[in-house]
Amino acid sequence: MTATIIDGKAFAAEVRGRVGEHVARLKEENGITPGLAVVLVGEDPASEVYVRSKGRQTIESGMNSYEHKLPADTSEADLLALIDRLNADPAVNGILVQLPLPGHLNEDLVINAIDPAKDVDGFHISNVGLLATGQKAMVPCTPLGCLMLLREHHGSLSGLNAVVIGRSNIVGKPMAQLLLRDSCTVTVAHSRTRDIEAVVRGADIVVAAVGRAEMVTGDWIKPGATVIDVGINRLPPAEEGGKGRLVGDVEFESAAEVAGAITPVPGGVGPMTIACLLANTLTATCRAHGLAEPEGLTA
Numbered sequence: 001m002t003a004t005i006i007d008g009k010a011f012a013a014e015v016r017g018r019v020g021e022h023v024a025r026l027k028e029e030n031g032i033t034p035g036l037a038v039v040l041v042g043e044d045p046a047s048e049v050y051v052r053s054k055g056r057q058t059i060e061s062g063m064n065s066y067e068h069k070l071p072a073d074t075s076e077a078d079l080l081a082l083i084d085r086l087n088a089d090p091a092v093n094g095i096l097v098q099l100p101l102p103g104h105l106n107e108d109l110v111i112n113a114i115d116p117a118k119d120v121d122g123f124h125i126s127n128v129g130l131l132a133t134g135q136k137a138m139v140p141c142t143p144l145g146c147l148m149l150l151r152e153h154h155g156s157l158s159g160l161n162a163v164v165i166g167r168s169n170i171v172g173k174p175m176a177q178l179l180l181r182d183s184c185t186v187t188v189a190h191s192r193t194r195d196i197e198a199v200v201r202g203a204d205i206v207v208a209a210v211g212r213a214e215m216v217t218g219d220w221i222k223p224g225a226t227v228i229d230v231g232i233n234r235l236p237p238a239e240e241g242g243k244g245r246l247v248g249d250v251e252f253e254s255a256a257e258v259a260g261a262i263t264p265v266p267g268g269v270g271p272m273t274i275a276c277l278l279a280n281t282l283t284a285t286c287r288a289h290g291l292a293e294p295e296g297l298t299a
């Protein structure tokens with residue numbers, strides 16, 4: 001094994017520490033406590049675990065956490081009414097509606113009902129457009145976390161060949177926008193890309209966000225490249241019982257023999273996603289009050 005392991009867990013703790021310091025200063029100097037509202041519709045056990053750890057980390061960083069758990073059969077009108085109340089509540093600076101929503105709810109409609117200034121996920125069409133045109137936006141947490149890891153590892157990304165595998169609205173597309181803004185040459189590869197291995201082999205930076213366990217293997221990686229693995233896939237439980245191993249979209253063992261640096265799963269991008277959610281909540285709070293934004297915590 002030759003690759004440097006990029007420790008997302010440790011870096012996320014550092015980011016949370018910086019958020020916490022800034023929150024403490026906001027309280028002391030301005031009497032402001034940022035607030036994050038998380039809305040969960042239905043009872044998906046994995047989502048509940050994730051929402052709980054977000055709530056815990058929000059409170060640990062000194063912010064207020066408001067959890068709204070709604071039954072799976074909640075009507076669209078009721079959900080939209082809750083979002084209206086949160087939009088109007090000055091104690092709420094960030095709103096996150098956990099996705100995916102149950103099938104009877106229109107995700108686009110619900111997301112676009114959130115006040116763009118409180119849209120800490122960066123999924124509102126206004127924020128998508130602001131990001132794409134290089135204006136001040138709320139930036140989606142997972143791509144922002146990947147960018148922070150890349151900047152930390154490389155310093156400047158200017159001129160590097162970046163290949164993003166996956167074209168989702170929540171990771172692939174905003175990731176491509178951020179890399180472009182940092183002057184990478186960006187290719188977005190996906191399930192229909194011809195000779196995808198050859199495309200990926202040209203990359204100095206690979207961001208894998210396809211949601212297919214261990215799809216990218218070491219022979220796809222250019223020697224010395226940096227590999228950011230966004231995937232979180234649970235393999236089927238082994239015979240001896242247990243929950244099944246968590247793996248990324250990259251086959252770690254083989255990729256680590258070729259790459260210059262690689263993020264592990266777990267302990268890579270996942271913890272950065274939550275740290276960036278806290279950072280975005282802080283940024284939204286500062287903007288709402290016309291205060292200086294935290295440095296190094298935005299794109």
Ligand SMILES: Nc1nc(=O)c2c([nH]1)NC[C@@H]1CN(c3ccc(C(=O)N[C@@H](CCC(=O)O)C(=O)O)cc3)C=[N+]21
Pocket residue numbers: 050096097098099100121141232246265266267268269270271272273274
């Ligand atoms: N509106 C919305 N925004 C989201 O950001 C969002 C969402 N909906 N729906 C669900 C997904 C999932 N997600 C994760 C974030 C962190 C970890 C994480 O920290 N994972 C740990 C370990 C997880 C484990 O051990 O199970 C790690 O990778 O090290 C995982 C998953 C955010 N999501």
